[in-house]
Amino acid sequence: MEKETKKSLLLITFGVVLFALLMHFSEVIKILQRGVSLTLPIMVGLILAFVLNVPMKMFERLFAKLKKKYPQLKKIPVTSLSLFATLACIVLLIGIVYTMFVPGLVASVRSIYNVFMENMPKWLSWLRSNGMDTAWISREVTSWDFNKLLTQITGNVGNVGNALGKVVDATTSAFGVAMNVMMGFIIAIYVLLSKVSLTRQCKKMIYAHLSKNHADKICYISSLVNETYSKFFSGQCIEAVILGLLIFIAFTVFRLPYANLIAVLTAILSFIPYIGAFASCFIGALLIVMVDPWKGLLSIVVYQVVQFIENQFIYPRVVGGSVGLAPLWTLSAALIGGNLFGAIGMIFAIPVTAVLYVLLKDDANRRLQRKKIDI
Known part of the structure; x- marks a missing residue:
């Protein structure tokens, strides 16, 4: 009975606080902005x-x-x-x-x-x-x-x-x-x-104020987020440099104009999954068409060939499988993140989805193991 009373009091308190916040929403926003x-x-x-x-x-x-x-x-x-x-x-x-x-x-x-x-x-x-x-x-x-x-x-x-x-x-x-x-x-x-001592201090606070199961779960999720983002960022940075250099070399060999500009643009936009490659190819072709329409067409062919080589032989080794997501989930995450938060959302949505994917997979495996179901 005492537990039910505590739950009721907590629910009432939460409702009162939420009502007060909604009634003074503009002031709350100002306080948050100030913070x-x-x-x-x-x-x-x-x-x-x-x-x-x-x-x-x-x-x-x-x-x-x-x-x-x-x-x-x-x-x-x-x-x-x-x-x-x-x-x-x-x-x-x-x-x-x-x-x-x-x-x-x-x-x-x-x-x-x-x-x-x-x-x-x-x-x-x-x-x-x-x-x-x-x-x-x-x-x-x-x-x-x-x-x-x-x-x-x-x-x-x-x-x-x-x-x-x-x-x-x-x-x-x-x-x-x-x-x-x-x-x-x-x-x-x-x-x-001081990251070693800071990590130790945070762990002490977590294990001191939470149960061991909850503390273990928080540490596991933190480690998973850190590992996923580290792999994603390092892989994307290396891939961006390689792709930019390949475009610069290919455009220079075929004597296409604006090799520097398009190479840098390609390296920057490569952080945006799927859309970035098409955007840099389109912008580069548009710029070259103003100089020579035939070279503009050639630039599209050269760009796509380099992109194909990079996707087939370089990307899988550098970034492939780094976040552990299938292409369908990667594309879905990029599209949803882009619609919600633009280009930044497209970049950060993939590792976020990878973390959620691992957590959901672990939870599903535990539930199936508890039910003694093998799939």
Whole structure:
């Protein structure tokens, strides 16, 4: 009877709290936004730590093997050295991209602009011959200043992060965003340097306040999420670099224009399952068609051949089976995540679905084993 009374009291309390929250919904949203704004650097730091931990674990395994092989290296700080190696690789990668691809990207964009301006009179003439008023198009095009546009884009790169500030109602200034990112980066470094002790402390709190079965379940799910996301991110990063390089080499061999631009675009969009490959192929072909229609057709053929080789021989080895999902569930997760949260949803929906798939599979196997049913 006492248990029934407690359940009734809990249910009544929950109903009263829910009613109060709904009656003051706007104030609750403001409080939540304020809370998110205050904790934004911490959230950014935890996300950065989670992402950086993927390559960092690779270096930790490497240095651990070296310590076993060479006893004289027994005293080296593996965690600190792994973090330093990870940050050094990121800086090196940014430097390589900046020196090798950025000049090519700027030249490609400038070339596209020149081709567009050269062909604009022909296109306007064709539109006028079909009865369309093109006066407003001419006014807009003549008012463009490409160099001024490049200057504005370069000068406002730091303001891209303001979109995040609007979402969480944080400061919308570039300085505020830069401070949040900088503080988040510092927090990420501290988290990574003390991740062993932090993990131990979290486990202590979980096992101290929950039953052993519930604590084991939480630790198992946490380990599964960490392993799934690590495999997914590492596999996708490697696959993106390989695919971008293959496209760059293939377009260079066949003397197709905008090889730098399309290679970088392909590497970025490859994180979006299924849709990204079609989008980069279509955009690249559209850009090349403005230069030479036949080369535009050739670019589609070359792109599809490279994509086929990558899907058949490289992707299965690099990423294939990393999240343990069948193609049907992978496509379904990408479509649902894309409809709900756009491109970000498409990227993160696959590992989330993989985690849910493993949990549901384990639960179904336990239930079948309990019922002594073998399927």
